[in-house]
Amino acid sequence: MPTEFNMGASKKSQEELALEAWSLAMSQMLEAGQKALRSGGMLSELVDDDVQIAEAEYEVVFEIDKVRLFKYAPTGKPNKAIAPVVICYGLFGRQSMIDLQEDRSLVRNMLAAGITVYVVDWGNPTRADQFLNFDDYVDLYLGSCMEFAVSENNNNPVNMFGICEGGTFAVMLAATRPELFAGLALAITPVDFHGDQENFWLGEGFLNTWIGNLDQHDIDLLIETYGMLPGAMTGAIFSSLTPINSMTKYNIGIANLDGNKDAILNFLRMEKWIADRPDHPGELARQWLNGLYRENQLVKGEFELLGEKVDLAKITCPVLNIYAHQDHIIPVSCSKALGKFIPKERYQEIGFPGGHVGVFVSRKAQGVVSGGLIEWLEASDKKPEKKAKPKAKSE
């Protein structure tokens, strides 16, 4: 590109231009250095106790094996028109994401709207749990949590909000135990695990591509060797999905926070959440990777729970499906596929203009997602025509 430098401009002109550029560069570098120093200074003042997440008060109301059900009481005027909501996260992260901090908390937003909230905590599976599979997680654990919430709701069905892998669990339970459900809301939930791969944007759907490229034998060997799908392993994979962000977040990223305490605490809360990844029980992971990601059994109607095929058309409650347009982990097409199985009059979508985690932690999400969910719960509140009939308690 020709410039005044190499086009033979006058010496004075060269000097002036160089000085201007020098000054600008120095000022930008000085600013960057000052930001880094301020951030470093703030980081040195903070200790782990300053970084708290999931502080909304709850009580443990139900337990089965390592699984616990938390109950949160409404902080706003109780809205008896809305059935309680059971929130189910997956095992690739912790449910604390939905209450990361006071002003970015799905749970608190719902409590303020007068809704009773239950949250499933999967605990920390170890190798002693390696043979737990979808039968256990969906029918036994999640089913039992829902039965408990239903029993507390005078045997009336309740709502479920499933997130990510937890959404897939919720979809399966809704298809096999529809009597427990007043409504099913989902966020960033994979249903079609192949998705529209031909139209993925750059960086979208690496998980689908990478896992799909492995042989069944590779997955089996991995599970049989480790017994589990270690959280450290899934964490490394998630980091590699966004390479430059992973490389720069602890240097350029932190410097750009400019010593702002609130921003740094936000960052550290997210780090705390990321660092806490449970292991997946081996058999559960084997089904997730081989049966769902590789073979896409759920949308094909081939996935089995307790020996019976899961038919998504058997979901009878209203469904809200929230997806994120810039979600690099769960492509939009993987989530939207659920719409093919639910009649239009019972199916709604919210497309969030953000990424996978932004659905819960961004400021925008507090209005779009929390607000949209609460509106949907209010609008679609169903007066149950009949009482739910939970299965006999299994344990």
Add this chain to the structure above:
Amino acid sequence: MSNDKSNEGFEALATMWQQSQEAFVNAQKEVGEQFQKSLNQMAGTAKPDTSDPIAAWQNLIKAWVPAWDTGPTPSVNWPGDLDFRKGHQAFFELLDPQKWTQYAPEQLRVMLERIAHGPQFADLVMPQQQMANAWRETLDYQQAASDMSKVMQKAWTAAYETYSQSYALEDLQSGEMNEALNAWLKSANEALLEAQGSSDFLDAQKRMIRASTEIRARQRDMAETWSDAWQMPTRTEVDDLTRTVHQLRRELRELKREVANLNSTGK
């Protein structure tokens, strides 16, 4: 949270990312040191020394741009002796897993194959076979890691090429350092994402996962041989017990459910 730190393949991947990050930190440290030096030189003066602004500017570029040129011939034509390639080499060496994985000559692999796949004799203990397998699998892993590093190196090279085309040195003359850095990160991000969706990457990743898992499985076999010799329970035995307990609990649950259903229907 998992405490399992023994996932070799994934640790290697994580190490690669970590090294990349260290490279960034080091690059910035160098910049910071040069920057500080420049500031010290400026101490007591309101303006930088403008007696030779071109030289001052060149020094600044040297400090800030660790290595945005590559190959034997710099693609940009800037007067003076700018050793762009020195920082570049340091940067890429830090990213290069070949520096920490050396794969053995092919002859060694062939020799190990012969030992590992040689005939077995029922009444002869042949620990060398197990060792040969372990060694060969280690070589496989090192080869896989090396192949993966080549794919990633190719991606970084592509990133630089894109950057040098889209953001030439002339643009740096504006003094917009933030723009220069953002342009580099954008180029690098796109190149890495492109690479991570390529068939070369997928093949390398698959081989790396397989090889690292096979090593882990072999370690388990060898540990079990030791455990057995010392009358210790093996991983396989513990897993078998876990499976048995799991199956018994499942049967118990089903029985309880059936009994409860029978009671509720009054049969």
